[in-house]
Amino acid sequence: MKGNNMRTRRARCLLALLAALVVVAAGCGNDDDADVREAQEVSLQLQWVPQSQFAGYFAARDLGFYEDVGLNVTIIDGGLDIVPATVLDSGGADFAISWVPRGLVPREEGLNITNIAQVFQRSGTLQVSFADAGIDGPADLEGKLVGNWGFGNEFELFAGLNSVGLDPQSDVTLVQQDFNMTALINGDIDAAQAMTYNEYAQVLETVNPDTGELFQPEDLSVIDWNEVGTAMLQDAIWADADRLEDDPEYRDMAVRFVEASLRGWIHCRDNFQECVDIVLAASPPFGGPSHQAWMMNEVNALIWPSPGGVGVMEQALYDQTIDVATSQGILQAAPDAGAFRTDIAEQAVANLRAAGHDVSGNGFTRIQVEVAEGGN
């Protein structure tokens, strides 16, 4: 009798557990009410987490520029392990933001993707050292402890060293650097890799233990690969080349997507603070408000001026990128003509120009951004 009781109790327990599981599973479902408007669903894979580096896309999303061209865009965060080109090729996203070399290498390995809009017209990578170390050009790096992030971020540095006759493997000591500037400030390395819009600002947001004040730009010495001539192109919009060939609707979507995205970047050039606020509102970014403001300013400077029209590939810079990539063995050979196309960006730019937008920003100048301790 007692055993029977036990059994029913256990059975009930099991049932309750099962019911709980079902409830949990049901709760997992996202009751996304079907969108009644006829906007096309589009997804964009970022190369990294939300920050001003991607402000144009967030602005286009939040200000309704995508909606205006009939798109409903979902922006997908990048992660440490996420390669946008792979996500794009596997169909995990309709478009992707990727640096040019990081798109071309997997392309050489067989992914059929293509660069449809070259948003950043210059490289944001620097090699930063303290001014008193006397490192003013790549030649001064000889015999020094040179930090770099690896994972494909080191090629401009290597090409820069080669350009003054130095061998990266023997004439300098390469040090794997974290994605922050602690090693430089610690004195563990002589020169650190930094993006103009990110890590460089991190130093300026740090208190100099010797003075008790924030580090000043005068305290730092910078090697700019754009000036050395080994810069490689960075953020570009990539699309699935097969789909562009086979699917006229996708190509049409690509034109509208690029158009609205570039409109977002134009807006961020002309409405600096609004875009910073949009970025800050889009899932809290890694750096605080002053850091995002700094980044917005520097990213604008990587895009503008765009004499040939924003998003349109400039052949000379592309050729330089390919030269560095092939001379460094990143690419086995120069990619074929399908690696990038300008027709989509040109069409988008023509539409924007017709709508009265300034698509080249020839009068662009940086504004002065005040950094705050910790980027806050």
Place this chain on the structure above:
Amino acid sequence: MRIARQTATFVLFLALLAGLYTGYKAFGQAIDDRQHGWAVVGSVLPRTDDLNMPPISEIFGQFWETPGGQDRIYIRILLDEAVFTLREAFAGFLVGSAIGMAIALALAQWRRLEQGLLPYVIASQTIPLIAIAPIIVIWGRKNFDFFPWEWQDWMSVSVIATYLTFFPVAVNGLRGLQSPRPENRELMESYAANWGQTLWRLRLPASLPYLFAALKIAATASIVGAIVGEISAGVEGGLGRRILREAFNYTTGPDRLFASVLGAAVLGIFVFLAVTGVERLVVGRWGRGAAA
């Protein structure tokens, strides 16, 4: 009484650790380790300035501060992130434990299967998480649309947590199910007990100590899996994302990285204690039930 004593020991131990940390830091500062004044301090052991070893007071003080651009104090932010991670981890823990138990039952039933399959179960754990994370995320977006609910990225993180949790449950569960001594099994046979009865009356109760040991490992592993998964997969939110963010901003806010790692540790301890609590309830009940 026992809990009070355990808590006291725990707090004492923490205080000791904090004392060691602070003492080492003070020592390093006193000998000026930046000048390499001592062979080990500041070279083999970490350097002791505030950038490398923020003072304990600042790490804990960080909990009550509001980071720039935020409207919540830091401990509240961590709590929200922890809830996010806990959801991923819990889903992974439930599914992983169920799979692990199913594997254990199957292996216990068919010895041949044990010899054939167990090596693969073990081999599965030699694949680094960061290698499978992007695959799972891409699968999730692209191929997991047969589920009745919309697949979201955090569920991919749960799958990663599942991957870490099923293993200890499978291995320990198997040992537990095989743990009854032959005479006990023979007794069941003499009662003409069928497979289900033997399982319910003998094998499962006997496996409980093993199982709960495994569930404790699985619970903490599910948190680790969720955190690693968040970092690899680029999910919006969670402690892993928070730790990545603070590592990125380490130069300007080292104390926040320490604080967020402490948060992850507390979450791990929390789930461990939660399983221990369930163990007390279940083992007590079932023990009596099986004896009756």
